[in-house]
Amino acid sequence: MQIRPGTALKLGLVALPLLAPVPSGAQQGDAQRGEYLVSAGGCLGCHTEKKDGAVPFAGGRALETPFGTFYGPNITPHPEAGIGRWTEADFVRAMREGVRPDGANYFPAFPYPSFTKIADADLRDMWAYLRTLAPSAQPSRPHELGVLYRWRLPVSAWKWLYFTPGPFVPDPQASAAVNRGAYLVQALGHCGECHTPRDFLGGPKKDRYLAGGKGPEGKRIPNLTPTRLKKSSDKELEDVLKTGITPDGDVLADAMGEVVTNTTSKLTPADLDAVIAYLRTLPPLPDEPK
Ligand code: HEC
Ligand code: HEC
Missing domain, CATH: 1.10.760 (Cytochrome Bc1 Complex; Chain D, domain 2)
Structure with a gap:
């Protein structure tokens, strides 16, 4: 593979945290690096309403699926409307395991079957970035799903069939x-x-x-x-x-x-x-x- 001069070094720097295990109890994540990772994850699109003047990450974006319409929730640090009361561990569990802080399953319209592969160090940096967003009081909209698909419990069966949790292995x-x-x-x-x-x-x-x-x-x-x-x-x-x-x-x-x-x-x-x-x-x- 051809790597342009100068890019090899950058690539090495970006890839480093992915390959090097981070000691537990490590310091806070790097919000600036997190911002880049959040854009590479496309979080903005699904978590921002599609209209002029919409508040980024404040939720409300409709996602049409064969099972009904999902609405990306507010993921700003607002204590009631967003995820302001969450801990970093809650965030890591949501992304890695597709599980809510109260233990219920997320629907896989939230692409955690892919996000489970995100490296620990990257999750920490993404969390640090999300904490820097301005809190928005806009409440998350309830999903509008077909009667057969409303329940979070059967998602366990779906996960058993299709979901393999765990970070990417090079x-x-x-x-x-x-x-x-x-x-x-x-x-x-x-x-x-x-x-x-x-x-x-x-x-x-x-x-x-x-x-x-x-x-x-x-x-x-x-x-x-x-x-x-x-x-x-x-x-x-x-x-x-x-x-x-x-x-x-x-x-x-x-x-x-x-x-x-x-x-x-x-x-x-x-x-x-x-x-x-x-x-x-x-x-x-x-x-x-x-
Ligand atoms: C939300 C759904 C969605 C996601 C996520 C997505 N794609 Fe696509 N992609 C599409 C659709 C739909 C098209 C066809 C668009 C068109 O023809 O106008 C497309 C087209 C493409 C094309 C053009 C291919 C061609 O031959 O015309 C490339 C390349 C591509 N995607 C790469 C990617 C890569 C790389 C990613 C991940 C970073 C990605 N896509 C993620 C929906 C998606
Ligand atoms: C394809 C659309 C989509 C993308 C892309 C997406 N999300 Fe989501 N996300 C959702 C949906 C839909 C839910 C709600 C799932 C549910 O209610 O079961 C959700 C839920 C969440 C939650 C839980 C919020 C809560 O109140 O419980 C967090 C945190 C989250 N997403 C973070 C992210 C991050 C970080 C990214 C980028 C790496 C991201 N999402 C990308 C659709 C998406």
Whole structure:
């Protein structure tokens, strides 16, 4: 893999906390680093209402799914409306295990099946950043779900079937860049939440990882394995993920347009290269039948 001069050092610096275990009882997280990680995680999109003047992270964003409409909650440090009373441990448990402070399950519309892979040190920094947000008193909106899907208890069965908690484990055979890319794609970027096809219970088809298929709104989601991406050069993919404009001049639509604005356009050049380097190493899978 080609690394541009100067990026190797940056990449090493960014990857370091991921590889080095942090001693327990370590000091407070680094909010500035956390801000970058929160943008790489696309938290803003789902936790901010889609209207002019919406307060960032104050919740209210509608997420349509086959099971009903979820609303991203307020995650600012407001003591009642947000998560101001939470401890860092509550946050880590929510992200790693998909469990609320009171022990109930979160619905996987909150992409904790991907976020579980976020490294401890990164979770600590993200928490430090979220604590710096201005508290918003805007109450979270209740979800509007089909009668069959309202209950949090059956989510335990879903989790038993589809959810494997635990941080990302680097592949010792792969380069540092490919591991960094794998971490960004699988954990923070949660690209598989849209690009991996799902079965009728809404579980990802693991043997079809990133192979695309029908999205929640019935629209086709492209295959991100080399079957399709081999047609684009690294430079072309970099431009698509930075600008949202394809080599043919098409503009990537809604869901991906937002991912580009909130996430991939904000990645450092080294991280963007790492994402592309990792996608190149995926097994080429055929498109999902129409
Ligand atoms: C695809 C949309 C989506 C993305 C992206 C997303 N979330 Fe969420 N999040 C949700 C939904 C929906 C819930 C509510 C789940 C439930 O009620 O079971 C939630 C719940 C939460 C909660 C629990 C709030 C509470 O009051 O219990 C926290 C904390 C949280 N998200 C943090 C984050 C962070 C940090 C990120 C970025 C790394 C993030 N979320 C990205 C959709 C999303
Ligand atoms: C919220 C859903 C969603 C998420 C999350 C998501 N994507 Fe996408 N992606 C889409 C959709 C939908 C399209 C098709 C957009 C279009 O054709 O206008 C797309 C298109 C793309 C394309 C263009 C492919 C082509 O051949 O046209 C690339 C590259 C891509 N996504 C990469 C990524 C990466 C990398 C991530 C993770 C950082 C990611 N996507 C996360 C929904 C998503």
